[in-house]
Amino acid sequence: MKFNVRLRQLRQKNHLTQSELGQILGLKPTAISNYESNRNEPSLDKLIALSKYFDVSCDYLLGVTDAYLPVGGEVLDKDIVEFFDLYQKLSPENTKEIKKYIEYLLYKQENQVDE
Numbered sequence: 001m002k003f004n005v006r007l008r009q010l011r012q013k014n015h016l017t018q019s020e021l022g023q024i025l026g027l028k029p030t031a032i033s034n035y036e037s038n039r040n041e042p043s044l045d046k047l048i049a050l051s052k053y054f055d056v057s058c059d060y061l062l063g064v065t066d067a068y069l070p071v072g073g074e075v076l077d078k079d080i081v082e083f084f085d086l087y088q089k090l091s092p093e094n095t096k097e098i099k100k101y102i103e104y105l106l107y108k109q110e111n112q113v114d115e
Helices: 003-013 018-025 031-036 042-054 060-064 076-090 090-111
Strands: none
Touching: 003 031, 003 060, 018 031, 018 042, 031 042, 031 076
């Protein structure tokens, strides 16, 4: 996936307008529009600022990897990224439910009697 698409997705996911993101980064609103329409690319400093703001790696922003962040020097595997993407689509009520279910599964796993 290309940078311009990733940027648009992250901005929309965070409920920001192009103007708001531009203000956060100290840019004119047209700069974000130009990034998203693939007319311009950000400087290295702005790319780093974007990755820090959205809490993703530069590699993710540039489309080098589908993993948001390296974890402990390792890149998240595809299953974890897929689970995370699905999790982010859940409503707040459903995220509470999934957490409860995971806690139940962990309890069950830890207290499983060997047969």
